[in-house]
Amino acid sequence: MIGSILISGLLVLQGIRPAPEIEQGLLAAGTGFETTVHVTYGDEPGPTVMVIGGVHGNEPAGAEAAGAIACWTIGRGRLIVIPRANVPALDAKTRRIPGLEGDEGDLNRHFPIDPEIDFGSEYGAELWSFIEEREPDWIIDLHEGYDYRERNPDSVGNTIIACDEPEVLAASTLMLESVNATREEGSASFLQLRNPVRGSIVRAACARLDVLGMILETTKKNQPVSFRARQHRIMVHRLLQHLEMQPCDKDRILPHVDAADEFVHVALYDGPGANATAFATLLAGDARFRTRRIGPEAIRNGALDNADILIVPGGSGSRQGRGLGAGGREAIRTFVETGGEYIGACAGAYLGSVTYDWSLGIVDVEVIDRKHWKRGSGIVDVEWMKPGSDQPDLGDGTTGIRYANGPVFAPAHRDEIQDYEVLGVYRSEIALNGAPTGVMPGTPAVIMGSWGDGRAILLSPHLESVQSDPETRRNLLELLPWLAGISPPGSSPESDQ
Ligand SMILES: [Zn+2]
Structure with a gap:
């Protein structure tokens, strides 16, 4: 239930809010999927960006990066971060929810485009309600591929998979430039892909809620988690800059x-x-x-x-x-x-x-x-x-x-x-x-x-x-x-x- 979102720090509502403010709450409280949601407010009104990590439990850099991004401050708008969206899979270090096979176990196949079709799980429905309620302008879902797309067309590693909207494609082009500028000689570039897979959070949010969305994919192959998480941070940071949200430094990885x-x-x-x-x-x-x-x-x-x-x-x-x-x-x-x-x-x-x-x-x-x-x-x-x-x-x-x-x-x-x-x-x-x-x-x-x-x-x-x-x-x-x-x-x- 959505009522399980408990935002602490309500005291700040009593007086002048010291800015910037970070609040935390729980999603799916009391279930095996219970996870922390971080909400950061800028001083000024602006867009709401939601960042999700850890949907697949064997893609640790997304959760790592989102955990760091949850500590960021912004000058404008609202940043909502769910660093560990799939706690059971993250704990088991598996793509799927432990004990479930195929699409049933794959949280990123639980989100139908057709409102007539049920969500793939109770937790998927709860996550969806949360997204709907918070009305983000953008959703960025952090994932990882097993190989570099540029060298292996079977994998989506080192790509941004953008919803086919001009605003998303324009933003993702800037994000690609930014991450590719940090690339070492001889390493694979990040490429742009379109149309996130059916059943994914981003595809459903773009189709059903008019949210602007993209999936960011780093590559697990032969690269430390810190390196991949930093690539995620660079891309998200560039988006926040593009949206004039005045984010703090991209290398803030811990709370101040x-x-x-x-x-x-x-x-x-x-x-x-x-x-x-x-x-x-x-x-x-x-x-x-x-x-x-x-x-x-x-x-x-x-x-x-x-x-x-x-x-x-x-x-x-x-x-x-x-x-x-x-x-x-x-x-x-x-x-x-x-x-x-x-x-x-x-x-x-x-x-x-x-x-x-x-x-x-x-x-x-x-x-x-x-x-x-x-x-x-x-x-x-x-x-x-x-x-x-x-x-x-x-x-x-x-x-x-x-x-x-x-x-x-x-x-x-x-x-x-x-x-x-x-x-x-x-x-x-x-x-x-x-x-x-x-x-x-x-x-x-x-x-x-x-x-x-x-x-x-x-x-x-x-x-x-x-x-x-x-x-x-x-x-x-x-x-x-x-x-x-x-x-x-x-x-x-x-x-x-
Ligand atoms: Zn994934």
Whole structure:
């Protein structure tokens, strides 16, 4: 029922509304499809644009981008965003609603053009009622293809599928120009297609409600989620500019820090050389975190401004450092220097050291025995140090942690950087591929350093891995609100200091 839309923040109606205002409500409350709707108002009247993400659960960039767009401010008009339109499919990471086959399971086939035909599901009908009630001028539905249309005519990846209306075609041409301008040499262009598929939200809205609509399709193939989500943001941003809605920067991916909400704002790096899957899995479903994937372009463009914590996961440190470029690395150094917190795991720990021309140099630590960096992988013993009052608690005694070619640390003794603190020590080792034995044991596995007003925690092994001790993984999760200065539930307040 449409009555299940609960818009909070009604207080603002009592007086002068501080602009711009963002309200949230629930669609399909109490059902398995329950999902948050974000409404942002500009100061001035103007068009209403609705952005939908996550209709297909195996197309994560749409939901990721819509989650970021839900944090945007506008000067004019109204922006309605449903980032996770198909929660059961997103949770299952499947195109279809789990347990349903064919068009029955495909939410984007539930919207008939003919008013005489029933909607494909109760939820589809509810979503439709919401759209009808909110009377958007534009609907933009964010999707992904499996391959580049330019190279594979069977896929719709890298296209805008526009309703056949002059206004839509004109706007989509501008959006294509804008996203194609960011294209690297040799990569596929975005193309314009027409006539969204029958049964889709956009096709039905164009046909039945006179809404101007289009489906934006990025391409999943060999591109990080952050990159694809940024392409979605670029296209939506260009539309809002075209409609003179005065959107904030396209690389705002988290709510403004002034919003001072109780959430921990986490930027999870998934650019070149980074594998963010394990951290994404660890953070998913924990309501304390607002996690967004971030790539080098957004970092260089100031997107860390609204983050509490940057996590750089495993992968390849050199590829990460080089992918960030000097500008990206400097943006991270400034982020930490001005109070941001950094967590680097394995490759991200190499990145945090002072050792390489591509490293960040924010922790006073050297990587040693570099010749044998490929020491192998497996479970190693890590002994946790008893934490001081200003240190995080990662565990008691010794636990088994997943290790995969992580850095072996020693103090770098740089005068300009404060000495690090040791939070955990290796008590066993892996020494394959010609690595000498006896090097790893006794060296720090986890360290914490200060850089300006922020801190950096470097994890040589993969605490986030499902193969690591479950309690350590839980402690790692608690580290985030601790770093962000938000006390975990049930912990004593900091007033005893
Ligand atoms: Zn799709």
